[in-house]
Amino acid sequence: MVANSSMAENWTQFRGANTDGTAADAKLPGEIAEDKNLAWKIEVPGKGWSSPVTWGNEIWLTTxxxxxxxxxxxxxDATSGKQLKNIKVFENDVTRFxxxxxxxASPxxxxEDGRIYVHFGSYGTACLNTKTGEKIWERRDLECNHWRGPGSSPIVDGDNLIVSYDGFDVQYVVAFNKDTGKTEWKQDRNIDYGTDNGDRKKAYGTGQVVEFDGRRQVVLPSAVETISYDPASGKELWRVRHGGMNAAARPLFGNGLIYIAAGSGERSLIAVRPDGNGDISDSHVEWGSSKSVPRRPSQILIGERLFMISDQGVASCLDAVSGEIVWQKRVGSGGEIRSSPVMAxxxxxxxxxxGEVVVFAASDEFELVSQSKLEDGFQASPAIHDNALIVRGVRHLYRFESK
Structure with a gap:
């Protein structure tokens, strides 16, 4: 039977429809291997670290x-792995480093139903019809030297498609009208980075939309500071200074707090009350941590527990209210981790x-469920489609499900 959007839980963006990497009710296999619970594996052309997204029975990604x-x-096709579309979106005569x-193709x-919004940093953003593949609109006029390549993913809120451009030379946020591509608002970051070194001004973060005490806001990390804006008008609401650079994790919201991973620095993970105005660095930070905080992988929030795994493979469980460490454990063989984990x-x-895969329990005591190694390596974060795990490797796309 072919699934449709009413039958399947669509994984619509970076970290899924819930924006937090979770699909709590999905039933995934506890062991992942080339010879266990593998439904199919196909080669993917080109090079890209963007995560898969799904709608109905179709998996989409950029390259x-x-x-x-x-x-x-x-x-x-999510059932068979057969390629359905291969659409060239942009050609570039000149590219940067x-x-x-x-x-x-990392963002x-x-x-959404009938549309996909693809973003390649300053090389271009486009909206395509998912049925015909036709381009509805494109924008290629926004300048930004990403220097080491783009990484921030777009988000949709209401009629706006919101994107961060935190580059070597300029740093700003733009909201496009998702129907026309017209600029609805644009805000410069106006951050005092404390340096003229553009490499320390870059970030790769993706925003999080939050509704708190009747105020809607989009929280967008950057180097040194994270800033909250009114998503409709672009008006700045508050900013918090945490230091660091190359922020890549998507903020999480729960327990009345925004959890922000700064990428590096003494306050590389902070929990912030989002009800302030102006500079809230000294007034609204509930706690901060720097021990084994990941630079690239995002965290998982389940109630009052915050789970994370560092770039070096140290898994942690924190009390999300106090910031105290519940447990920490090195997992795997110590290989590098860049993709964000998922929970089901x-x-x-x-x-x-x-290529190392580690599965552990989201519990107050560390429990290793399985550990294995696949033939491919992984930079992109996984997606969950129905009761299957869709994982993009460097060269292949995998589907795992219980057999």
Missing amino acids: ATPEGDEMFVLSY CHPTNSF TPVI GGLIYSFGVE
Whole structure:
């Protein structure tokens, strides 16, 4: 039977429809291996670290040539893995430097019924019809030198598509009208970075929309500071200074707090009350932590527990209200981790750069469920489709489900 959007829980953006990497009711296998619970595995052309998104029975992702001169969006049948669409979105005569650990197709798309919004940083943003593949609108006029490549994913709120451009040379936030591509508002970051070194001004973060005490806001991390804006008008609401650079994790909201991972620095993870105005650095930070905080992978929030796994493979469980460490444990063989974990059925799944897969329980005591190694390596964060795990490797796309 072919699933449709009413039958399947769509994974619509970076970290899923819930924006937090969770699909609590999904039933995923506890063991992931090339010879266990693998439904299919297919090669994916090009190079891209964007996460898969799903709508109905279709999986979508972006890719690009390694040199960045051509950029594409691809779709696959979720049941069989058959490629359905291969659409060239942009061609580039000139590209800037992209670090080998990044790609020209790292931002994750956003998908809605009939539309997908793809973003390649300053190389272009476009809205496509998912049925015909036709381009509804595009924007290629926003300047930003990402220097090491783009990374921030777009988000949709109401009629706006909101994107951060935190580059080497300029840093700003833009809201496009999602129907027309017209600029609804644009705000410069206006952050005192304390340096003229553009490399320390860059960030790769994705925003989080929050409703708190009747006030809607979009919280957008950058280097040194995180800023909250009114998503309709772009008016700045508050900012918090945490230091650090290269922020990549998506903020989480729960327990009346925003959890922000700064990427580096003494306050590399902070919990902030989002009801302030202006500079709230000294008034609204409930707690901060720097021990084994990931630079790239986002966290998982389940009630009053915050789970995370560092780039070096140290898994942690924190009390999300106080910031106190409940447990910490090195998992796997110590290989690097860049993708964000996902959680389903009380289990957390983490995929490493060298192909290592670690599954552990989301509980107050550390419990390793399984550990394995796949043939591919992983930079992109997984998606959950129905009761299946969709994982993009460097060269392949996998579907795992219980057999």
